[in-house]
Amino acid sequence: MAAHVLALASGVYDFVGVTVLRDHHESIVVRIGELMSTPLIIAVSAWKGGVGKSTTSIYLAALLARDTGARVALVDRDASRNLTAMVAQRPDLRDELIARGVHLISGEEIPRGRDAFPYSVIDTPPGDGAIASLRDATLVVLPVKPEDQSIGNFVKHLEQLDDARLAVSPRMRLLAALPTMVWRTGRSLVRQHQEHLDNIAAIAARRHPPLPVLPYVPLSTRVMNFDLDAPEYRPVAEEILRYVAIPV
Ligand SMILES: Nc1ncnc2c1ncn2[C@@H]1O[C@H](COP(=O)(O)OP(=O)(O)OP(=O)(O)O)[C@@H](O)[C@H]1O
Numbered sequence: 001m002a003a004h005v006l007a008l009a010s011g012v013y014d015f016v017g018v019t020v021l022r023d024h025h026e027s028i029v030v031r032i033g034e035l036m037s038t039p040l041i042i043a044v045s046a047w048k049g050g051v052g053k054s055t056t057s058i059y060l061a062a063l064l065a066r067d068t069g070a071r072v073a074l075v076d077r078d079a080s081r082n083l084t085a086m087v088a089q090r091p092d093l094r095d096e097l098i099a100r101g102v103h104l105i106s107g108e109e110i111p112r113g114r115d116a117f118p119y120s121v122i123d124t125p126p127g128d129g130a131i132a133s134l135r136d137a138t139l140v141v142l143p144v145k146p147e148d149q150s151i152g153n154f155v156k157h158l159e160q161l162d163d164a165r166l167a168v169s170p171r172m173r174l175l176a177a178l179p180t181m182v183w184r185t186g187r188s189l190v191r192q193h194q195e196h197l198d199n200i201a202a203i204a205a206r207r208h209p210p211l212p213v214l215p216y217v218p219l220s221t222r223v224m225n226f227d228l229d230a231p232e233y234r235p236v237a238e239e240i241l242r243y244v245a246i247p248v
C-alpha cells in the first residue's frame with residue numbers, strides 16, 4: 001500500500017472524529033473507510049482564462065508524484081489542449097514528468113478500476129466549460145490572480161460552484177484558493193498585490209466553512225519556463241499534501 005492514507009476534504013467535521021488539519025482547515029477529516037479505495041482527483045479550476053490553471057496543474061502533478069512516489073495522471077480536459085501543446089513543445093519537460101511518474105492524458109476520461117491512479121490532477125478550461133469539466137473531481141483548487149478582474153471572476157466562480165457542485169460531482173469539495181503570479185520585489189510584495197491578497201483572504205474567510213488560501217505563487221521566470229525544480233510551488237504542494245495525505 002502507498003505510504004500515505006488519502007484524506008478527503010469534507011464538510012463533515014466529526015465523521016470519524018479525527019481532524020487532520022489545524023484552524024480553519026478543520027473541515028478536512030480522514031474518512032478511513034472511503035480512503036483506501038478512493039483515488040484523489042484534484043481539479044484546477046477558474047472561470048477566468050490565463051490565471052495559471054495549466055501551470056499549476058503541471059507543478060502539482062510533478063510535486064505530488066515526487067513527494068508521494070505514486071503514479072499521477074495529469075489530465076488535460078481543456079479542449080484547446082494548451083497543456084498538451086506546452087508539454088509537446090518541451091521534450092525535456094515531458095521526459096522529466098515521465099521520469100517522476102506523471103502520465104499525461106489528453107482527453108476527458110480518467111482511467112478507472114485496475115488502471116486507476118492514486119492521484120489525478122485535472123487541468124480544466126476557463127469560461128463556459130469550467131463547471132462541467134469538474135465531473136469526477138474530489139477536490140478543487142481555485143487559482144486567482146491579484147487583480148480586480150480575476151478576483152471578480154473568482155467570486156462569480158464560487159457562486160457557480162455552490163449552485164452546481166452537487167449536480168456535477170457530489171463528492172467534490174473545494175480545497176483552497178491559490179493566489180498566482182504575485183509580484184514580489186525582494187522579500188516584500190508590491191503594495192497593490194498585497195491589497196489584492198488581503199481581499200482574496202477576506203473573500204475566502206467569509207465562506208462557511210472558510211475556504212483555505214494556499215501560499216501564493218510568485219511571478220517567476222523559472223515557473224514560466226517550467227523548471228520543475230523551481231521553489232515557487234513547493235510550499236503549495238506541501239500544504240496540499242498536508243490536506244490530503246498523512247503518513248501511516
Ligand atoms: N507564477 C508564474 N510566473 C510567471 N509566469 C506564469 C506563472 N504562472 C503562469 N505563468 C504564465 O502565465 C500564462 C498563463 O498561464 P497558464 O497557461 O497556466 O494559465 P491558464 O489559466 O491555464 O490559461 P487558459 O485559461 O488560457 O488555459 C502562461 O504564459 C504561463 O507561463
Ligand SMILES: [Mg+2]
Nearest residue numbers: 053054078082
Ligand atoms: Mg490552461
